[in-house]
């Protein structure tokens with residue numbers, strides 16, 4: 285691809301910013317910081333296979349340094365980049381119990397809050413399966429300059445200013461929305477930048493891929509079991525394929541491009557499901573809806589849920605609209 289055909293992530297963000305006269309450029313700087321950390325995490329993830337050289341978690345490597353688990357490393361990388369960038373006043377992370385307040389002179393006067401799962405699916409690293417970073421951007425509600433409150437971080441998903449993920453797969457891609465559709469950028473290591481590769485992604489209304497952990501079938505509610513049975517016994521005209529690798533970003537990304545439904549239902553032993561509202565469900569639901577799909581708990585729109593706890597969980601059904609509506613029908617019966 286000739287250089288003059290490439291739209292870099294930085295250029296795209298600058299173009300988007302120019303369309304909003306009121307934009308201050310702070311959100312563009314948040315994306316700058318996320319992009320920087322993503323490139324560092326990408327480098328570390330790609331080295332993970334060299335654990336014998338680098339040393340496994342909890343050991344001391346050949347340089348005499350403590351080796352951190354990659355998800356903890358990713359958490360530190362994103363926190364560090366967002367702190368140094370100066371435009372984020374607080375972070376909530378799947379890796380941390382409470383709000384991480386950023387109170388440097390610059391950051392304390394910024395208006396953006398980040399919710400992130402720094403490295404989702406990290407149990408897949410050892411088997412070299414795709415993993416990802418998931419993030420949401422919110423504007424604080426309480427006055428800038430004061431302490432960030434729980435009300436600032438526990439906002440409904442409809443309040444997201446932006447949401448995205450980075451997938452560390454056969455290629456490294458950054459996929460995000462700022463409320464004007466979904467665009468994907470692929471990292472070109474030779475120039476060290478993300479380049480627009482999938483403009484204006486739309487999820488097909490129908491699909492034939494259903495993604496769910498079949499191993500929890502017996503613990504699912506009957507309506508979800510009936511939908512899985514429906515997919516398994518599909519007639520010749522609607523042949524379904526089961527695709528599930530146990531890494532949400534990878535399963536979600538495939539379904540978004542090809543059409544399909546990703547499900548993590550409530551079970552008898554986990555009545556709220558497994559996935560976290562603030563770090564997985566809300567960002568992926570925002571992206572889903574912006575790409576023309578549907579994202580619910582099987583009963584209510586995910587983006588309308590009023591959070592009450594940082595780490596709360598919820599059942600997840602998201603992807604092709606007609607497939608989500610179909611499972612909701614079974615769940616109503």
Ligand code: P6P
Nearest residue numbers: 404405406497530531532533558
């Ligand atoms: P299970 C990874 O641990 C994760 O949070 C998501 O990325 C993934 O979709 C889900 O859990 C897999 O969970 O119970 O099917 O292994």
